[in-house]
Amino acid sequence: xxxxxxxxxxxxxxxxxxxxxxxxxxxxxxxxxxxxxxxxxxxxxxxxxxxxxxxxxxxxxxxxxxxxxxxxxxxxxxxxxxxxxxxxxxxxxxxxxxxxxxxxxxxxxxxxxxxxxxxxxxxxxxxxxxxxxxxxxxxxxxxxxxxxxxxxxxxxxxxxxxxxxxxxxxxxxxxxxxxxx
Numbered sequence: 001x002x003x004x005x006x007x008x009x010x011x012x013x014x015x016x017x018x019x020x021x022x023x024x025x026x027x028x029x030x031x032x033x034x035x036x037x038x039x040x041x042x043x044x045x046x047x048x049x050x051x052x053x054x055x056x057x058x059x060x061x062x063x064x065x066x067x068x069x070x071x072x073x074x075x076x077x078x079x080x081x082x083x084x085x086x087x088x089x090x091x092x093x094x095x096x097x098x099x100x101x102x103x104x105x106x107x108x109x110x111x112x113x114x115x116x117x118x119x120x121x122x123x124x125x126x127x128x129x130x131x132x133x134x135x136x137x138x139x140x141x142x143x144x145x146x147x148x149x150x151x152x153x154x155x156x157x158x159x160x161x162x163x164x165x166x167x168x169x170x171x172x173x174x175x176x177x178x179x180x181x
Contacts (some may be wrong), residue, residue: 002026004035010050017079020097023168025069026163028080029120036082037112042139043084049150050137050166051085054104057171063089063103072105075079076127083121084137087169101130103168122147126154132168 011033019026025036041048048068057066065087071080081096083105090101105125107117117136125134126147134147144164146157165172 012078012080019071019080025082027071027082030078040110040139043110045109045180046137046178047084048104048111048141049180050106050108052179053173054085054106054169055170056085056086057166057169058089061089061169063087063169065104066099068098072074072102072125072128073098073100074124074128077124079124080123081124085135088130102128103130103132104135104166105131105133106135106137108139110139133166135166137178142175144175144178 010028010033011031014026015026015033020174023127026033028034029037030134031172046164051065053066055067058065065085067085068082070082070086072086073080085104086099086102087104088099093099093101107113107121109117109164122134122136125131126149130136132149132172136145136147138144142160144159145156146164146166147159148167159175163174164178
């Protein structure tokens with residue numbers, strides 16, 4: 001067929017090697033790479049404020065947290081994502097570029113990423129055995145959704161006022177501290 005297009009499958013190893021020198025960040029899902037879009041100032045402010053609080057709570061517990069530039073490996077989906085914030089408490093989780101055993105993942109939603117963050121990423125993140133909480137933060141309204149592993153399943157808490165509590169890191173902070181508005 002002369003009009004047939006063929007997709008090239010990229011191995012995880014080739015993706016990781018290329019990503020170390022790439023000018024733009026890319027996420028990887030089962031052999032395909034997807035360029036990351038830039039963020040708004042509002043998005044960046046939420047990540048900075050929430051990320052600072054999360055990192056401080058993580059360090060107090062002997063854990064660590066990273067913003068924007070560290071990938072999370074989702075083995076079950078053969079994927080690597082760049083969450084806005086990720087925390088890990090596993091002592092062997094020491095790859096300089098990838099978190100393998102996160103306890104917490106935060107995605108700040110934007111118009112261009114919300115559908116993927118809700119459908120693909122959240123579902124894939126839920127397959128990570130170490131993960132205790134997935135947090136989706138709305139940008140255009142005061143709304144934080146916390147998906148928490150309980151027993152053999154997941155429950156969702158939606159916070160629109162008061163305090164945000166992240167059990168994975170024993171952190172509570174006012175919603176106003178995340179939004180500053």
